[in-house]
Amino acid sequence: MDIEPFALERWLAEHEHEAPVNLGDSGVRPLEAARFDTDPGRLGYVIPTNGDPDLRASVADRYDRGADELLFTCGTQEANLLAVLATLERDSHAVCVTPTYQSLHSLPAAVAEVTRVELAAPEWRLDPDDVAEAIRSDTDLVVLNNPNNPTGRIHPQETVDAVYDLAAAADAYLLSDEVYRPLAESDERVEPVASMGPHGLSTCGLSKGWGLPGLRFGWLAGPEEVVTAAWEWKDYTTISPSAFGQHVGRQAIEREDELLAENRAHVRRNRDLLDAFVDEYGLDWHLPAGATGFLTVPEAFESSEDFCRALADEGVVVAPGETFDRPEYVRVGFGADRATLSDGLDRMGRVVEDRRSG
Known part of the structure; x- marks a missing residue:
């Protein structure tokens, strides 16, 4: 068996450990263990x-x-x-x-x-x-x-x-x-x-x-x-x-009904926040189910990896489209805590504006 390196996991391993804002994850913010008998x-x-x-x-x-x-x-x-x-x-x-x-x-x-x-x-x-x-x-x-x-x-x-x-x-x-x-x-x-x-x-x-x-x-x-x-x-x-x-x-x-209803409401609210960011910066995406959005890369950047490395320098981790063989897109996870997502989008906005003005 000859398996190729997992590009997304290698990218996250390089960048997510010390990042203040991780929007590279693709799930919902983890629940606290205290909510269960452990x-x-x-x-x-x-x-x-x-x-x-x-x-x-x-x-x-x-x-x-x-x-x-x-x-x-x-x-x-x-x-x-x-x-x-x-x-x-x-x-x-x-x-x-x-x-x-x-x-x-x-x-x-x-x-x-x-x-x-x-x-x-x-x-x-x-x-x-x-x-x-x-x-x-x-x-x-x-x-x-x-x-x-x-x-x-x-x-x-x-x-x-x-x-x-x-x-x-x-x-x-x-x-x-x-x-x-x-x-x-x-x-x-x-x-x-x-x-x-x-x-x-x-x-x-x-x-x-x-x-x-x-x-x-x-x-x-x-x-x-x-x-x-x-x-x-x-x-x-x-x-x-x-x-x-x-x-x-x-x-x-x-407790499926309780937990899934809570998490669906959370990701829908966060999706609205990301949708407003997409609209503000003239990007495009397919309004998603789940907790990941695949956004077009802002025109000021040569590729998704170029954009993602600039974001990493600003303390934000997202997943470059190259890890999905689509370098013109970037995957943003929006299932994080709302404060984390809001902070990340603010940082992303500064990176886009700095590159456009530079």
Whole structure:
């Protein structure tokens, strides 16, 4: 397996540690641990190692699946890794919708041949005909994330239905990373892919919508043969989910309505603040679901990286579009505390004005 460096994570590792304002994160400001019972008792392995059966059954029910069709993982990132390893081989082919979170195309590319289907700005609309053209006789997996990171675009139900049908007709699986789905409003939310039929795989977790990234608690839902194969791969990665993560995760899932309503309201208020910044500085973006916006780079800057390095000098970390192969855009996370976001946008405004006047 030959995996390319994770460009976004390397950028953040270089810049976020000492930055006064971090708008490079893509989730909601983390909740305080004091809101939960944090004592799981003995810190042994979770047994069975695919996760507590009753909790798996509870989460699986949202996908109209049973407990054996769901695997708890260390975050959505591990769920995506295991899904790829369970469905692709060296002689396989995958179709990946981009721009997206890098692991959703780099992981398949480390195992198999990949054809990308590119979303076009400014609407970032997915055309199922493009997916149909990319699918081959050896295609085993089609990958998208919905809502999309970095653009915040929600692929509507009719589009996802069409892509699912294309994958099923090719006897391939459709993997949908749905980690931002909990942040979408009820009238925006699309049916989880894992609930659409035997070719659907969904990954999700508590990092983004719930604001609990430190738990490293996620899951893979889908047909039992894929989930079982993923569990066998997990024996070689993290063995079991975190006992602490499962303990607190159970409480968060039980309080889902309360926590998600709170976090949706938070990101919507912050989105309005960022939207006003976009308008003030003559930028463009697709009004996003989730907690990330993909903004055009101000004209005074040569590239996204040029803009982002100038921001870093001002104490603000954002993600350059180069990490998504789109150098004309910059990803701004707006799920931070409102005071942090406001401070960051003030600093961003000064950087833009200084460059324009210089």
